[in-house]
Amino acid sequence: MFRLLSRRLFSSNSFTPSDVLRNTRNIGISAHIDSGKTTLTERILFYTGRIHEIHEVKGKDGVGAKMDSMDLEREKGITIQSAATYCTWKGNQVNIIDTPGHVDFTIEVERALRVLDGAIMVLCGVSGVQSQSYTVDRQMRRYGVPRVAFVNKLDRQGASPFRVTQQLRDKLKLNASLLQVPVGVEENFRDIVDVIREQTMHFEGDRGEKLVLSDTIPTEVRERVKDIRQELVDRLGDIDDAIAEQILNEEHPSAEQIEAAIRRQTLALKFTPVFCGSAFKNKGIQPLLDGVLKYLPSPTEKAINALRITQGNDELGNPTSVETPITLTSDPSLDCVALAFKLDDGRFGQLTYVRVYQGTLRRGDNLVNVSSGKKFKVPRLVRMHSNEMEDVEELSSGEIGAMFGVDCSTGDTFLSGNSAEKIAMSSMFVPDPVMSLAVAPTKKDTASNFSKALQRFSKEDPTFRVSFDPEAKTTMIAGMGELHLEIYVERMKREYKCDVTTSAPYVAYREAITGKVTFDYTHKKQSGGAGQFGRVAGYVEPLPPNAETKFEFVNGIVGNAIPPAFFPAIEKGFREAVTKGPLIGHPVWGVRVVLTDGAAHSVDSNEMAFRMAAMGAFRSVFAATSGEARPVILEPVMKVQVSAPVEFQGVVMGGLNRRKGTITNATTESDFVQIDCDVPLAAMFGYSTDLRSATQGKGEFSMEYKQHxxxxxxxxxxxxxxxxxxxxxEAA
Structure with a gap:
């Protein structure tokens, strides 16, 4: 349908490709787990005519929501992989990515927000701002994504959009204000009042598909609507010059002027409009879609930051790359620039999800992968509707689609084969895994499938890492939590017919130093003939806690105490040393190595000698736990949020204390208590079972990585x- 619309627009004298871009929205739907994201997406697809039947996430018909296409998603009632779709609303193209809410799958949210222009932040009307809400908020801020908020589940007992809006202000520090007021509460929730245009919205029909507007506002909410409208104007007046001027002139802004101000400040990331409703009860979806069109940006209104890469040489004549920040233009006629943000191994080979930022991507085009330098021809282009595909001939600037049969990695940039410049899109943030398991196939004849599964999963998911422990002779998989690894183990069994055995969870400890210490180490080896000699001297110190890198090497040598040709070998030796610390064999984090002196032998010095000298010097720093370096072991600490009935508050807090938890906050809403605490990951294994037992199955919790x-x-x-x-x- 969109292709037909595009052709009509392009063929008309009154429309240009820019008009199509202005009528396009790329949005993500993100929230804490069980806030109703997938249910909301299902309703959006229904009201836009993309699907013709509604199925629930945990429906009794066994079909499940359209966007949860994996069997595991439908069985567990959660979203595991982000899913893309598209629909048309009032002549506008809306590309949607539904993302998981569980923190173990946070990379799915991360890479979706990296390529989207706007987002809907969904919040439960009862629970409000929860632990994963903080993570989603940080991700939106990281990529500068404007958002609208949607307070869902207003039909639930204890729901309050006013309380949730205040939490957005207090907890997330957002300048948020309601644009709607619900009529009726909990099971009596029936209508919504638009505070800007002062109209009541009735949702009629079996599925609420018929929206009826009325200028009559129910008496029970009339004063509340008036107060909320005034609060909205006041908040806009604090940040928008046009509204502020009207307030100073004692003028009343019109609905159009208020909406224009909301759009300006939402795009400027200074305001968050808040909508409300109940996706499950089919209320509030159409006004939310209108809000997406009114307040979220089109591809032409979002700055596209990239890097121009030019080749050069350093002072020693070695080749280097210089990266210069640039801004791209959403012009379909320019050279194509696209980003691979997600990989999926499907029935027809690797499926590469791409966002086109500039130019037009056509089937049969010659492209170059900036990361690898490899050139290839685009064999097939599709647009995704969950797990369904629609073949297309091209994807224009601002569109999201997928390519088949392209060998690449997540985060690779593709350029037109004839592009005169080398351009790369800025990379996305990938968190480090916090938990590992040793895995092995139960049957030898499934070893091949085992290897294929690990290779596929590690390529699809940057937070899923595979390594081999040569000492224990075991394969290790690392991920973001118990559920993350459990899902992949289950997928090996279902998709690759490979049963595996697993060890006890393995915590990703790290080693570090807390003090500055000097080193002066000489590596000598003489066994007849040419020997090995290398001396390195300098100091090691801890990096600042907020440092972006985990290891830093600084060459501070003045003069030629060591020939420059050996510097790369020295750095390589130090980098190898930090991969496995001497305390417990885990990587060393947060250290800066500064090389200040050394010595070389005219015959016996070589790259191997200096690499070994660097490794020996680093180990000598950790030789004594009571020395100047004062080495320590770091453990991952999780931010845990527990929700349980008030009568179980004491037993829940006692259980967290036994697990070495530090309680930071406890709030009571209705009959439930929400407890925030920091707990070492090593103490959280098996907590879900203990919590269910202690609260008669009524308690739930979520956790996310906080720090080491x-x-x-x-x-x-x-x-x-x-x-x-x-x-x-092992030695014995």
Whole structure:
């Protein structure tokens, strides 16, 4: 349908490609788990005519929501993989990505927001701002994504859009204001009043598909509507010059002027309009869609930041790349620039999801992968509707689609084959895994499928890492949490017919130093003939806590104490040393190595000698736990949020204390208490079972990675002794 619309627009004298772009919205739907994202997407697709039947996430008919296409998603009632679709609303093209809410799958939200222009932030009308809401908020801020908020589930007991809006202001520090007021509460929720145009919206029909407007506002909410409207104008007056001038002149802004101000400030990331309704009860969806068109940006209104890469040479004549920030233009006639943001291994080979930022991507075009330098021809282009595909001939600037049969990685940039410039889109943030498992196939004849599964999953998901422990001779998989790894183990069984055995969860500890220490280390080896000699001297110090890198090497040598040709080998030696610390064999984080002196032998010095010298120097820094470096072990600490009935508050807090948790906040809403705390990941294994037992199945919790913090001294000694014992047993 959109293709037909595009052709009509392009063939008309009154429309240009820019008009089509202005009528396009690329949005994501993000929220804390179980806030109703997928149910909301299902209603959007129904009201826009994209689907003709509504199925619930945990429906009794066994079909499940359209956007949850995996069997595991339908069984567990959660979204595991982000799913793309598109629809048309009032002549506007809306591309949608429905994202998971569980923190274990946060990379799906991360890469979706990286390529989207706007977002709907969904909040539960009862629970309000929850732990994953903070994560989603950080991701939206990271990529500068304007958002509208939608307070869902107003039919539930204890729901209040006014309380949730205040939480947006207090907890997320957003300048948020309601644009709507519900009529009726909880099970009596029936209508919504638009406070800007002062109209009541009735949702009639079996599925609320018929929207009827009335100028009569129910008496029960008339004063509330008046107050909310005044509050909205006041908040806009604080940030918008046009509204402020009207207020100073004692003028009353019209509905059109208020809406224009909301759009300006939403795009400027200074305001968050708040809508409300109940997706499950089919109320509030059409006004939300109108809000997406009114207040969220088109591809032409979002700055497209990229990097121009030029080749050069450093002072030693070595080739280097210089990256210069540039801004691209959403012009379909320019050279094509597209970004691969998600990979999926489907029935027809690798499916690469792409966002076209500039130019037009056509089937049969010659492209170049900026990362690898490889050239290829686009064999097939599709647009996605969950797990369904529609073949297309081209994807224009601002559109989202997918390519088949392209060998690439997540985050790769594609350019037109004849492009005179080398351009790369800015990369996306990928969090480090916090948990590992040792896995092995139960049957030898499934080893091939086991390898294929690991290769596919690690390519699809940047937070899923695979490694081999040569000492234990086991394959390790690492991810963002228990559920994350559990899902992949289950997918191996279902999709690759490969049963695997798993070990106990393996926590991603890190090692670090807390003090500055000097080193002066000489590596000598003489066994007849040419030997090995390399001396390195300098100091190691901890990096600042907010440093972007985990390791930094600085060459501070003045003069030719060490020939420059050996500097890369020295840096390589230090980088190898930090991959496995001497305390418990985990990577070393947050260190800066500064090389200040050294010595070389005219015959015996070589790259191997200096690499070994660097590794020996680094190990010497950690030789004594009581030395100047004061090495410590860091453990992942999780931000945990527990919700349970008030009568179980004492037993829940007691359980968290036993798990070494530090309670930071506890609030009571209706009959439920919400407890926020920080707990070491190592203490959280099996907590879901304990919480269900302690609260008669009524409690629930969520957790996300917060930071790595030093373990207590007693625990550090215990971990070091366990590691020594393990090494001793393996040697025996």
């Amino acid at each position: 913090s030093p373990v207590p001294q007693s625990s550090q000694e215990e971990l070091i002794n366990e590691y020594k014992k393990k090494r001793k047993d």
